[in-house]
Amino acid sequence: MSEILRVEHLKKYFDTPAGPLHAVDDVSFTIKAGSTLGVVGESGCGKTTLGRVVLQLQDKTDGKIIFDGQDVSSVDKKGWRALRDDMQIIFQDPMSSLDPRMSVREIIEEPLKLQRKLNKEERITRVKELMDTVGIAERFENAYPHELDGGRRQRIGIARALALNPKFIVCDEPVSALDVSIQAQVLNLLMDLQDELKLSYLFITHDLSVVKYISDEIVVMYLGQIVERASSAELFASPMHPYTQALLSAIPVPDVHAKKDRIILEGEITSPVNPRPGCRLAARCKYATEVCKNPQTPEEVAPGHYVSCCRAHEIRQ
């Protein structure tokens, strides 16, 4: 399988009164065409920023982005506008990402209008087609977002992203604002679309059960850095990084007979402002020693399984 996206040493720093905030700090990964890379992490780990920077909706501080074999790191604004035909995004909050003064049809039609390839009739046909694809009844085409429920709103967001026939979509927590039963409907829709349209996803979420369900490969982020990367099955079967282990053990399992052997992390997430070199989990990690104060490099512990923890081997034993 060929690569659709390769990201190398991507960095995004924000200026804050207290110093530079390392929202995304030296992140590298690849996504194979037609597959899903899940990005999982808790609030403040920089996963949302990562999605925005990959699409250059926010300027990167440093790093390389290679899309479909083409280095797009230094492409200008106009070039990016052309790239949006192939790279799209679905937002977390379907309410705030839809203009409250536009009807459903206007919202889905907007990208088509801006693309200027279709005439009015063709656009209307395409909008109907898209609404059908994502499962919104035609009678809603003149409704406004606030008149619809969360599930339908998110379907509009998906239709808008699909309008230009992209190859790659960043899904930024697309189901976390939805109820369980609606969430399952939308997840199924996203997977069907992937099979049908050969899409590749960068799927950002904080929900571990969702990320396991939808992803082929998963990266775990903590304070702007990737701490572990592996295939979905591998990561859940043998998590290596102490953070991943804690994260996985923290999920409440809907099974009354499940045995609980929980690792509880002490303390809370700080923010990566002016971070010191070294492991960012060290302060909360029960395995932390002096060596953890050195910068951590990803190490391949099994084929395709990378861990950024110098003590991963010791911990395993």
Add this chain to the structure above:
Amino acid sequence: MAKYILKRILWMIPIIIGVIFLVFTLMYFTPGDPARNALGMTATEEAIEAWNAEHGLDQGFWVRLFNYYKGILHFDFGTSYTNGVSIAGEILSRFPYTILVGMLTLVIAVAVGIPTGVLAATHQNTWIDNLCMAGTMFFTAMPGFWFCLVMVMFFSLRLGWTPVSGYETWRHYIIPCVAMGVGSSAGIARQTRSSMLEVIRQDYVTTARAKGQKERNITYNHCLRNGMIPILTVIGGFLAFLISGSLVSEQIFSIPGMGVYMFKGIQQKDVPVVLGCTVVIAIYFCVIMLVTDIVYTIVDPRMKTAMISISKKVRKDGKK
């Protein structure tokens, strides 16, 4: 916090410079001949020229502006064109009257406005609420000076309870302060009501109720304090507006305050008087804004962090 206040005080300097420039330019382009006004229609051409030279009016715009700035540095506001009296002294003797009336008005406005707003909010959509809101609707739509006149007509002329105008005894202040105060309370009441309604819906009010707290304590301890920020903004705005109000009310009641002085200055094109008054008003305005901001931080501890970080951000932006 001290640093923040100092920064705000220093920031007043460019504002004052700007205000002087703005008003100076405006007055410069005002048609009319101050010398003619001062000396009368019969004055000779020579006398007028001499008067102009004496007041520096024969010089260009920039020189005059610069000279004025230089004077201000020494707290010299110049002398009035019309009667030659020192402006600084005149303002000093008049300002207390304006402030006295203003503060009394404020006390009445707050004392009437806040309870009215609270009453309306706690009885939302009942006849009490409707009555309060209809009342405030009426008072916000009413010109303050008109209400003053109506009060005078009724209480002074018809009933003879209070003197019509003047400033000698406390009885003279009743009508102006009550009329202006009750009139201004409407804005405060409306804001109090809407921010109380906003706060009443908040989760922490439900939390307080779930704790078993009494309704009265919930209203005053939990709600009012949290709804105070927008109310304070309205009060701050009211204090700033006070000067405009005094321009009119001081005339009606013949109170010898700043308002009358400034108004006469504008009428007689007495440029130094207008400028002097404007500078004082601008300083007053900046101080009110600063005090309001400080009171914010006392009422709502979150504002403190916000403000300090804003002032840091301003510094950073400045560096770029």
Add this chain to the structure above:
Amino acid sequence: MSEKAFLQIKDLSVQYTSDHQTIHAVNGTSLRLERGETLGLVGETGAGKTTIAKTILRILPDKAAKVAGGEIWFDGQELLGLKEEEMRKIRGNRISMIFQDPMTALNPTMVVGYQIQEAILLHNSCTREEAKTRAGDMLEKVGIPRERYDDYPHQFSGGMKQRVVIAMALACNPELLLADEPTTALDVTIQAQVLEMMSGLKKEFQTAMVMITHDLGIVAEVCDKVAVCYAGVIVESGTAEEIFDHPAHPYTVGLFGSLPDMTGTRNRLTPINGMMPDPTELPSGCYFAGRCPHATAACRSVRPEMKHLGGTHDCRCIVKGGEQ
């Protein structure tokens, strides 16, 4: 069964009225709970879970909400008929509540210590000093140093705020705790911390608890009994084992089908189709009929009664109820 339980809700109905519309939030809910037990009240947004909890405490908004019928018995007393003054003595003292969003549940202009102290002062005859000491003790119990008594809520992180809210709720050693999605707003690792602390404190204080949540994982972890709520009615109830091992109602089955399986591999979910009915115009038959794969004509016309399935397991369904 006719004997009164510690907490017993009978046929509770609550309606909201706004702009000429009547929203039927709770429609004949019955629940029972014994001392020291934990009941999981499960359901999705709009199922009426929070309304039930707020009705028990009688803290619903006065004008908009109306209790249309039913009784709430708490330790031999009927709560809905109590005078406001008597009810106030129960709130925060014998029954207290933890709210969903710790960001908004604390008063931003009051120091956290005082907010705990307030509850103690209201329900105990003690001096300010004693109350302050006890509030400090409570802070330490939830893992916050006593020195932070005089800090304001905005100086705490989300997880810490929720600890303060819990300290406040437990300050008067209540017999019943209503926890409304207490960890939904928190991150997973923080959720794990808070849940562990809560179950510890629950044991220590011997408190009965109603845990309102949409997360079946949390229910499995902390609850003894479960009630599944849909469109304001309880559709299924029983012990945790009964519900998790033998879900009977099609809605409960659908909920489990919507959850991505943590042990299996990637395959399609079996979600529930459609959406919850509009609470202003509820259907005449079973509320779930419109989304139910097993619905018959009878389901659409007759409102099903609660059927006993054995043990403590009850289910409100005409078709599936008796099949076990």
Add this chain to the structure above:
Amino acid sequence: MKRQNRKKSQAAIVMKRLFRNKTAVIGMAVIIILLLIAIFAEQLMPYDYAFQDYYALFQPPGGDYLLGTDHLGRDLLSRLIYGCRISLVIGLFSVILSALIGGALGCVAGYYGGMTDNLIMRFLDVYQSVPAFVLALAMSSVFGYGVPMTILALGISGMSGYARMMRGSIMTIKGAEYIEAARAVKGNDLHIILKHIIPNAISPMIVNMSMGVGNAILMVSMLGFVGMGVPAPTPEWGAMLAAGRNYMRDSGYLVVIPGIAIVITVMAFNLFGDGLRDALDPKLKD
């Protein structure tokens, strides 16, 4: 969920909501009546507003002169009717002027941010340190008296509030996720400003303008009251009040009646603005 087959225009929705609000409808009705009075002032006036009947000075209300006469024997009703035109013209146009200047400044400051924003905001800081009424007084002494001059003075002196408001709403909208979404579907700056920012920023502006008319009318009357608005003999409500003030001991109606006219007008615009604010909120359900 209702069936949505027909496309409803935004304006139709707003009108529908507005008509459901009783107080707003009252406000609107009063405004329409006032506008009609202003337009047909000549036809409606029973006498010429400047006609002086020396045989009927200080006639109390009732009788030949419905609302009485003033110290020069002029018909109060006719003067009120003509004054309505003056007030409305100045009120409406000065607000439009303020909104245009302020809106433009606020737009530029809010959208471009950075240095431009800083410069404009500092200018507004200075501008707002002088109370609007003082500024209006000073400006009307620069521009001179008369209706167009008063519009200019009030329009310029009142613009700062609009500028701040416009800047604020543009900054909020700029940060909204749907702007990012528009950028993600190839939107350029111009498209985003025209299709997303302006439609969303315009409605608070309209609400403020309708409230602003009431405020401007109050300002006009204040200017008139201190003798710096529209020169005599044009009947302006504030000026009429000022003239009546000298005779209020015996002829109180000369003060009371013009005041009531002001109150009714200002209140109508405030009620209308209140209703408009609710009707324009896109998040409210029908």
